[in-house]
Amino acid sequence: MNELTAINFHGDQLMVTEIDGKAYVVLKPAFEAIGLDADRQIANLQEQPWATTAVTAVVARDGKSRNMITADVRSFLMHLATIPVSRVAEHVRPKLVDYQCEVAEVIERHFSQTRPHLTEPNTVTWEEAAALIRQRYGIHLHQHDLTRGLRDAGVLKQNLTAPKAEFAAWFWFTGSAWTIHPHILPELVRKLVDTRRALGDIQSQLALDVALDEQLRREIGRR
Numbered sequence: 001m002n003e004l005t006a007i008n009f010h011g012d013q014l015m016v017t018e019i020d021g022k023a024y025v026v027l028k029p030a031f032e033a034i035g036l037d038a039d040r041q042i043a044n045l046q047e048q049p050w051a052t053t054a055v056t057a058v059v060a061r062d063g064k065s066r067n068m069i070t071a072d073v074r075s076f077l078m079h080l081a082t083i084p085v086s087r088v089a090e091h092v093r094p095k096l097v098d099y100q101c102e103v104a105e106v107i108e109r110h111f112s113q114t115r116p117h118l119t120e121p122n123t124v125t126w127e128e129a130a131a132l133i134r135q136r137y138g139i140h141l142h143q144h145d146l147t148r149g150l151r152d153a154g155v156l157k158q159n160l161t162a163p164k165a166e167f168a169a170w171f172w173f174t175g176s177a178w179t180i181h182p183h184i185l186p187e188l189v190r191k192l193v194d195t196r197r198a199l200g201d202i203q204s205q206l207a208l209d210v211a212l213d214e215q216l217r218r219e220i221g222r223r
Contacts, residue, residue: 002058007110010098016107017058017070023107024056024070034099035092041079042069051075073104077165104165105173112173123172123179132182137189150188153195 002017004026012033015026027045031038045051046069053071071079080100085093124132126143133139133146141149147160155167162178163171170184180188 002056004058005110007107009103009106010095014103014107016110017056018111019054019056019070023073023111024054025073025076025107026056026058026068026070027053027076028069030076030099034095035089036083036096041083045071045075045079048075048079050078073107074169077104081166101165104168105162108168109173109175112175121172121181124182125177125179129180129182129185129188132185133189136185139189139192146188146192149192149195152199153191155188155191 002019005016005018006013007016008014013029014033015029017024017026027042028038031041046053051071052075053069055067056070057065058068058070059065077100080096083096085096088096126146130141130143130146133141147156150156151158151160154164155170156163170187171178171180
């Protein structure tokens, strides 16, 4: 039997349970909190081939057992991303955007803080990532160059310390800071390079030659 956890998010209580070490969102109250038609959204989500949903027996806060429809956080966010903000009621839009952008980070932070006994993955700090990029690709940048570049690429938020929701899986929250999964470095470099080229920054230290382009493609292709 799974227990429910209430996570505060922008004045709402997001109901989440854990199944096999993975966070699942209880869908009906989550959609209702945003201001969406819960039954319609659940039906739409269950039709998606990429969605992971389940009817989960949970112990509610009143101590009673109930079956509730849940979805893992990835499926929940992917579904929210398919809802055009322009097509929902105007009063719903700000909250929908909040959920699209931030809810995964809040859920991940909650579980990482409440499970300090778990072994954290092998990750690198921003300073270590910059050093690895210098060593591996010959791109001479420092930590602040890396974080600013990833902000411009749309990977990091404006505060330069936390990833946007769609890139949260590239990072790990330690409870006090975000670190980087080292296997994701080729994707980070590709984001940096493509952004600099799109901005026309031809004098940037991130301008790469053809050989490096091919190296990145090979590394990303092997994943």
